[in-house]
Amino acid sequence: MKRVYLDNAATSYPKAPGVAQAVYNYIENIGGNVGRGTYKNAYSAGQMVYETRELICNLFNFDNPLNCVFTSNITQSLNILLKGFLKNGDHVIVSSMEHNAVMRPLNSLKKSGVEFDRIICRQDGTLNPEDIKEKIKPNTKLVVMTHASNVCGTILPVEEVGKICRRHNIHFILDSAQSAGFLDVDFKKLNLSALAFTGHKGLLGPQGIGGFLIDSDFVKEVSTLSEGGTGSLSESELQPDYMPDKFESGTLNIPGIYGLNAALKYLSSTGIQNIRKIEQELTEEFIKEVLNIKGVKLIGLRGIEGRTSVVSLDFVGNDNAEASYILDNEFGIMTRVGLHCAPSAHKTLGTFPEGTVRFSFGHFNTMDEVKYTVESIYKTIKML
Ligand SMILES: Cc1ncc(COP(=O)(O)O)c(C=O)c1O
Incomplete structure (x- = not known):
């Protein structure tokens, strides 16, 4: 896998x-x-x-x-x-x-x-x-x-x-x-x-x-x-x-x-600017795609401006822990679910106590991986 x-x-x-x-x-x-x-x-x-x-x-x-x-x-x-x-x-x-x-x-x-x-x-x-x-x-x-x-x-x-x-x-x-x-x-x-x-x-x-x-x-x-x-x-x-x-x-x-x-x-x-550029390209593509997915809600800013490559999603009406488990177990995608040691941030974002599924990209990730992740999210929603 x-x-x-x-x-x-x-x-x-x-x-x-x-x-x-x-x-x-x-x-x-x-x-x-x-x-x-x-x-x-x-x-x-x-x-x-x-x-x-x-x-x-x-x-x-x-x-x-x-x-x-x-x-x-x-x-x-x-x-x-x-x-x-x-x-x-x-x-x-x-x-x-x-x-x-x-x-x-x-x-x-x-x-x-x-x-x-x-x-x-x-x-x-x-x-x-x-x-x-x-x-x-x-x-x-x-x-x-x-x-x-x-x-x-x-x-x-x-x-x-x-x-x-x-x-x-x-x-x-x-x-x-x-x-x-x-x-x-x-x-x-x-x-x-x-x-x-x-x-x-x-x-x-x-x-x-x-x-x-x-x-x-x-x-x-x-x-x-x-x-x-x-x-x-x-x-x-x-x-x-x-x-x-x-x-x-x-x-x-x-x-x-x-x-x-x-x-x-x-x-x-x-060059950290080059690292940032790659991370931004990956994140921008991911955000653009997930905004079209019914069944997940993007938490936080909806564009690439003013953000890093950390993206939180709520699998609306479903158990985020289960979504994260399926992503790993069925598709090999490693995310982090829960409150991320930041209860105050989740209260601010309106995601406390349920938490979110966090996808955080690094510059070693690829566009193919972003596409695969998006496809896997669609499939995960059907399995929930
Ligand atoms: C904003 C922030 N501060 C502090 C920490 C703690 O980092 P460490 O476990 O390396 O001490 C983290 C780790 O997730 C973090 O995201």
Whole structure:
């Protein structure tokens, strides 16, 4: 049976060419820890880690590789940033399209006296940046927002949000999980205080590696969530306060960084605009076709403008879980059904608690796969 992978919003597959070889090469031929050994292989791994920080900085237009911190994923990055910064009495603004990687830490911080307000987006997932102004209070310290919805692909107006934050002297943290690798994510243009990223989605790297970039002033206001060995300042029992050691306790995911390095080189040689163009062509064709199908409803924006390649469908009057099961079982099409760890987004879109079937394209998908998927949706509806 044909197999068509359409779950790139969860994790990209296949990975960029060279990623698997880079991970293998490190484990098989290099080994050695970073910043801990005085032998050649440890230096060579150390150089590779530093080069990867530089590649991340190039991608996101950021100047200081030492303020690029590696973590295991964006969830960990967001936890460090939110819990390390926010204190009793602070107020935060979020959009109603956030993933639980933002909402769960914020709800947990409520117990420590942190409060938050949600800007309710329109039913297509779009946000009016002016709505932020009404929510700003004297104790508003932070806006944290996803760049694009992981449910329906709507892109949020983060440049305008960044300008408002700058004018009101509020920090701005971006969740780039659904934009990095195919949208322009520019630390300076967006007026960010910190940018959280994950390596295994649009960046096309392996799972288990993520991180964040952080502004040199903001970093002074963020305390650590974990402390331990850093390979540096070993005479002291206190955590170093310099970067990136302040936030990188314990051995890094070095194989993951080797893989991410290869992925970032692939992105730079291919050009993220070219990746975006292919994804847009595939998504546009898919949307054009599904709009003609009776029995499915497109959730979110109905055109290609202002969206990514994440498309949610509701199999109206039927069980979406069954539709997703049939698509996989009968036609080999891999989608993700349910609430996508984003109950607030589904409430905004009017698809809570039923959820949707999410089709997320990557630039390795083909037009033939789009056509096959459309035909399979027609057949699936008949089988429901
Ligand atoms: C918008 C958004 N934020 C955060 C995450 C969490 O990513 P990770 O599991 O890599 O930490 C996801 C993953 O689906 C996401 O879509």
